[in-house]
Amino acid sequence: MFPAAPNAAGTLVFLQGTGGPDPVPAETIRWMLAQDPVLEGYSVLDVTWAAGAAPDVSVVPALPPRYQPVTPSGPMELDAAERGLALAGLDLVTAPPLHRPPQASADGIQTGENSGDSAAPREDDPAAFEAEEENLLGSSLQRLTLNLVTDVAIRRRVPLTEAASDFSRSIIYYLRHGAEARTAITHALRMANQDGPVILFGHSLGGVAALDVVTAPGWEAEGVRVDLLVTAGSQSPWLYLLGGLAHLAPGGQGTLPAPWLNFWDERDLLSFCSERVFAGHGGRITDEEVTSGEPFPGSHSAYFANPDVYRAIRRELETSQQG
Numbered sequence: 001m002f003p004a005a006p007n008a009a010g011t012l013v014f015l016q017g018t019g020g021p022d023p024v025p026a027e028t029i030r031w032m033l034a035q036d037p038v039l040e041g042y043s044v045l046d047v048t049w050a051a052g053a054a055p056d057v058s059v060v061p062a063l064p065p066r067y068q069p070v071t072p073s074g075p076m077e078l079d080a081a082e083r084g085l086a087l088a089g090l091d092l093v094t095a096p097p098l099h100r101p102p103q104a105s106a107d108g109i110q111t112g113e114n115s116g117d118s119a120a121p122r123e124d125d126p127a128a129f130e131a132e133e134e135n136l137l138g139s140s141l142q143r144l145t146l147n148l149v150t151d152v153a154i155r156r157r158v159p160l161t162e163a164a165s166d167f168s169r170s171i172i173y174y175l176r177h178g179a180e181a182r183t184a185i186t187h188a189l190r191m192a193n194q195d196g197p198v199i200l201f202g203h204s205l206g207g208v209a210a211l212d213v214v215t216a217p218g219w220e221a222e223g224v225r226v227d228l229l230v231t232a233g234s235q236s237p238w239l240y241l242l243g244g245l246a247h248l249a250p251g252g253q254g255t256l257p258a259p260w261l262n263f264w265d266e267r268d269l270l271s272f273c274s275e276r277v278f279a280g281h282g283g284r285i286t287d288e289e290v291t292s293g294e295p296f297p298g299s300h301s302a303y304f305a306n307p308d309v310y311r312a313i314r315r316e317l318e319t320s321q322q323g
Contacts, residue, residue: 009041010197010227010317013188017204017233018170020056021048025203028304035307038314042199047188049181049209053173059161067158170205178212178246185213189224197227197317200258204270204300207234207262212246215254215281228316229256232263232303237272248281256283261316263288263309267299288312 012033014026026046033039060067153160174181185200192198202210211234213219214226239245248254260283264271273287290309292302303309 009043009193010039010199011043011045011192012199012201013045013047013185013192015047015049015185015200015202015206015210017202017206018167020166020169021051025301025304029201032305032307032310036310036314038317039310042196043193045188045192047185049184049188049206050170050173051184052177052180053169056166056169059165060158063157063161174205174209178209181209182213182216182246185209186219186224189213189226192224194225198225199228199230199313199317200226201230201232202234203231203303204233204235207231208236208239208245211236211248211260214257215245215247217247217254220257226258227320228313229258229260230263230313231260231274232309233265233268233271233300234262234274235270235272237262237274237277240277248278254281256281256285259284259286259316259320261286261288261312263290263303263312265290265292265299265302267292267294267296268302269296270300286316 012029014029016022016025023046026044030044033042033044189198189200200210200214202208210229210231214229236245240248241250243249256278260274260278262274262285264273264287266289275285275287278285288308290303290306290312292299292306294302
């Protein structure tokens with residue numbers, strides 16, 4: 001780690017997550033940095049680390065015959081009935097079928113599906129009949145809702161599948177060509193101003209790549225520096241526990257060479273916490289919760305315009321300089 005020159009302008013090296021190249025996150029970061037009196041001099045280097053990913057191609061040829069020939073696959077809005085279905089049926093889709101617990105009849109004999117009696121409920125036991133009716137109603141409603149949601153998904157299969165493909169292209173590229181991606185990131189870090197602080201900021205899968213870069217054995221010998229690792233909406237703690245990172249694994253070696261600030265949002269279902277997971281690998285790790293108020297998946301990309309993110313970055317930089 002090289003000492004930064006006093007009051008030198010720093011560089012934020014940004015790694016986008018999944019999806020095709022998008023200039024909006026980096027532009028938003030530049031604008032937000034400009035509003036902060038301490039960070040306003042920072043430059044933002046937007047790294048296209050997944051440039052070798054598969055091109056944006058139509059998935060229609062791989063779909064069943066009913067979707068041929070190619071149909072328009074632009075954004076499609078759900079109609080009012082489908083939106084209502086999605087909201088009203090969410091709990092039924094995810095919940096297990098409703099089953100009432102067995103109850104004892106007046107003579108002490110249990111009734112219900114777990115009582116060991118495969119016969120129908122006794123006619124003189126109203127509670128057993130009521131429980132059976134509720135079980136049938138709950139299962140029927142769940143099946144009806146699942147069928148309706150499946151029908152909606154079939155009608156929307158082309159845009160849904162193409163959206164999933166766009167999301168997956170960078171993931172597939174990183175799984176197959178992770179070393180090439182990390183080389184591109186290291187090259188970008190060499191281009192950063194070495195006289196000021198260097199922040200490596202990775203979003204989502206970009207946060208996984210960032211962590212893999214700074215935990216590679218001997219990475220500092222490459223002539224680069226990172227004063228602060230920042231991740232937002234990152235799956236690196238989850239992948240670590242599954243043994244999916246390039247250089248760190250549970251029970252293995254490896255250290256974190258720079259302070260790590262990890263942002264997560266309760267409403268971002270793709271964000272995870274790092275402090276407990278990576279506690280055995282040294283370094284200062286801070287999980288910082290932010291709240292966007294946005295529903296998922298909008299919450300996954302809401303970090304860039306959140307002022308709390310930049311206030312926390314500024315505090316972490318000041319803490320590092322004092323240390």
